[in-house]
Amino acid sequence: MKRCIGFTLIELLVVIGLITMLMAALLPHFGAVNDAAKSQACDANLRWWFETIQGYRTTHREWPEGEGSALLRTVWNSTSIEKTEPNLERCFCPHLAGDGKKRHLLAGTDIDDLWRNGHDTADIDYACRKDRRNWERGKVAWMADDNDDGRAWNHASRSMNVLYGDGNVHLFTLEELVDKGVLTADESADLQAERSDLVLQCGPQSRLPDLRDLRY
16 A cells, blocks of 8 residues: 655644744744844944034034034034935934835935924934033033934834944943833833833933033
8 A cells, every 4th residue: 555645734734833932932032132133233324424424514614503403513514424225224323214214315405405494303313412611521422322312212122322532332231221220120121011101211311421511
């Protein structure tokens, strides 16, 4: 008698069950890897802005004018930046819908004319120093994720990138914020479990002293 070659229904169900279990086990790791990649891209954005602001100062022999993200618009509207869409994307945190914001900004507007007549603080995902004092001090924060204008965390991991005057970027994690006493362990646990809408803001009210001289 010939034996049929193939899988029985039970065998197929077992294979499907194993695949499902593997996917359930691996998906959180894929999410963590994706989040880490976006954090690194955000880090690269801040380092690019550091070099660009330094270039502005070299060209104009002074730090750019403006408070907060308005300062970045001053740099954008200067000759220090090539007006391209890839450079425009550096205005947005990779964790957020930067491409959608870019399309919204460019709707009916030439890229060379962006932000020449007024602005919305939500147009840029980074907060910046409120004035031009102490820019050269290495321990002074220059820029940071603005956490969606104080409404939500930019990073899915509830972490935050901060650029300092020495050109280095530091990623503040929830664990470190707890160690520094900025957050309580319970607040951190609630944030990780998505039971809290607490946001680490920039500005004078910030729990993290490094962020108090930054503005949206």
